[in-house]
Amino acid sequence: MAIVTEDNAELKEIQKLEGHTDRVWGLAWNPTTGADGVPAVLASCSGDKTVRIWQQSSPTSSFHLKAIIEDTHTRTVRSCSWSPSGKLLATASFDATTAIWAQVGDDFECLSTLEGHENEVKSVSWNASGSLIATCSRDKSVWIWEVLPGNEFDCVSVLQGHTQDVKMVHWHPSEDILFSCSYDNTIKVWAEEGDSDDWHCVQTINEANNGHSSTVWSISFNATGDKMVTSSDDLSIKVWGADIVSMRSGDGYAPWKHLCTLSGYHERTVFSVHWSREGIIASGAADDAIRLFVENQDNLGDGPMYKLLLKKEKAHEMDVNSVQWGSKENGLLASSSDDGTVKIWKLAPRH
Amino acid sequence: MVSGLINANPIVYEKKERRPRTGPVDLEDEDIKDPEHPYSLEDLKVITEDAIEVDDKRSYVRVTFTPTVEHCSMATVIGLCLRVKLMRSLPSRYKVDIRVAPGTHATEAAVNKQLNDKERVAAALENPNLVDMVDDCLAPSFE
Numbered sequence: 001m002a003i004v005t006e007d008n009a010e011l012k013e014i015q016k017l018e019g020h021t022d023r024v025w026g027l028a029w030n031p032t033t034g035a036d037g038v039p040a041v042l043a044s045c046s047g048d049k050t051v052r053i054w055q056q057s058s059p060t061s062s063f064h065l066k067a068i069i070e071d072t073h074t075r076t077v078r079s080c081s082w083s084p085s086g087k088l089l090a091t092a093s094f095d096a097t098t099a100i101w102a103q104v105g106d107d108f109e110c111l112s113t114l115e116g117h118e119n120e121v122k123s124v125s126w127n128a129s130g131s132l133i134a135t136c137s138r139d140k141s142v143w144i145w146e147v148l149p150g151n152e153f154d155c156v157s158v159l160q161g162h163t164q165d166v167k168m169v170h171w172h173p174s175e176d177i178l179f180s181c182s183y184d185n186t187i188k189v190w191a192e193e194g195d196s197d198d199w200h201c202v203q204t205i206n207e208a209n210n211g212h213s214s215t216v217w218s219i220s221f222n223a224t225g226d227k228m229v230t231s232s233d234d235l236s237i238k239v240w241g242a243d244i245v246s247m248r249s250g251d252g253y254a255p256w257k258h259l260c261t262l263s264g265y266h267e268r269t270v271f272s273v274h275w276s277r278e279g280i281i282a283s284g285a286a287d288d289a290i291r292l293f294v295e296n297q298d299n300l301g302d303g304p305m306y307k308l309l310l311k312k313e314k315a316h317e318m319d320v321n322s323v324q325w326g327s328k329e330n331g332l333l334a335s336s337s338d339d340g341t342v343k344i345w346k347l348a349p350r351h
Numbered sequence: 352m353v354s355g356l357i358n359a360n361p362i363v364y365e366k367k368e369r370r371p372r373t374g375p376v377d378l379e380d381e382d383i384k385d386p387e388h389p390y391s392l393e394d395l396k397v398i399t400e401d402a403i404e405v406d407d408k409r410s411y412v413r414v415t416f417t418p419t420v421e422h423c424s425m426a427t428v429i430g431l432c433l434r435v436k437l438m439r440s441l442p443s444r445y446k447v448d449i450r451v452a453p454g455t456h457a458t459e460a461a462v463n464k465q466l467n468d469k470e471r472v473a474a475a476l477e478n479p480n481l482v483d484m485v486d487d488c489l490a491p492s493f494e
Binding site for chain 1: 443444446464468469470471473474477
């Protein structure tokens with residue numbers, strides 16, 4: 001495969017998926033698809049209160065609409081997330097509920113509805129083993145739910161600490177450490193102390209310790225889990241690092257440290273960041289553009305740690321709300337927008 | 352009995368002759384009613400022509416409004432009305448920022464942040480009571 005560099009990189013639009021009748025907020029690739037000859041499956045959720053499931057007919061062919069999940073959520077579906085096994089899909093809605101779905105034949109059946117948040121649920125995330133789910137809401141709280149046999153889901157912890165609505169929750173890719181980001185401009189890290197379902201905030205990253213100066217919208221991790229990237233209304237994205245070895249040893253908490261800030265690239269709010277398995281950071285912003293950043297290999301000591309690989313202007317006709325890389329094998333990037341469409345992109349060297 | 356209104360006695364200004372405007376912004380072609388008075392936002396000088404900046408090339412609009420009192424709890428509703436009005440009348444390529452005039456509101460930063468958080472705006476516009484209030488302010492004729 002030819003090498004992509006900043007001089008020849010091109011983000012090619014493969015397909016535009018139309019059908020949603022309102023802005024498309026969230027996207028989720030089914031993690032068990034898109035590799036080993038399994039056609040890729042993508043879920044998208046929208047202000048039209050539906051979730052659409054898109055599937056490739058074969059690993060190289062185009063995407064088509066496979067199923068529509070509707071008539072359950074009564075308001076915007078803000079976020080969706082597949083379980084690690086790819087068997088369950090969680091959907092978080094402004095209707096204050098989170099629904100858990102399983103595929104039965106060609107349809108999706110609602111197994112359970114997680115209730116408890118006072119108002120809009122904004123994000124849902126599964127931990128690495130699929131045993132825990134986290135949700136967050138405008139009610140300023142983060143909830144942790146345990147996945148029990150028989151499609152039972154028990155709330156094991158309600159985490160208070162944010163002073164404003166919580167925009168996103170995200171589990172660490174390998175450890176049971178939870179991250180949340182908020183309208184209060186902070187990122188909080190939550191971990192279990194002892195083995196008693198006793199979850200605590202172990203770190204708060206705010207403006208005083210190199211954090212963001214406005215709403216933090218999204219969080220993503222690199223493949224090894226020792227780096228985190230966050231995006232904000234302050235028009236910057238920030239990269240953080242932690243010692244993965246001591247994180248794994250369980251021997252005390254390994255704090256996250258500021259590594260670098262990428263500012264001056266985005267013109268409006270950065271709603272989404274996602275780190276690919278190959279190390280490329282994609283961002284989606286309210287300036288309608290998608291940008292890709294890579295580690296600066298020529299850098300010896302000083303100079304920026306990351307550089308812009310490419311900027312796709314007018315990637316959508318309106319704000320880009322989400323960017324999500326597919327599996328390493330297919331190298332696809334999906335994006336969603338206020339323009340009501342989902343786009344599938346492929347990063348390739350320009351010919 | 353104390354009036355329940357936030358600003359019971361607002362100053363009502365004489366209507367100014369409008370200069371003809373070309374371009375896509377018709378914020379003033381139809382009046383927007385104040386949430387608690389039978390006057391338009393223009394009558395109360397909450398909004399003036401100069402407070403609307405349009406950059407057609409960059410597809411950008413910024414509206415700066417002036418609440419009638421510093422502690423106006425209606426500021427977010429007024430801002431929401433302005434945003435909805437622009438959403439309904441501008442081509443979708445426009446980016447819109449709405450803010451209170453610097454120094455005219457006690458919680459200026461908080462109001463501005465809320466009005467420009469599109470997730471909060473989207474959630475507010477799924478609230479039937481708020482939508483009714485906004486629609487009432489935007490009703491074509493109220494006089």
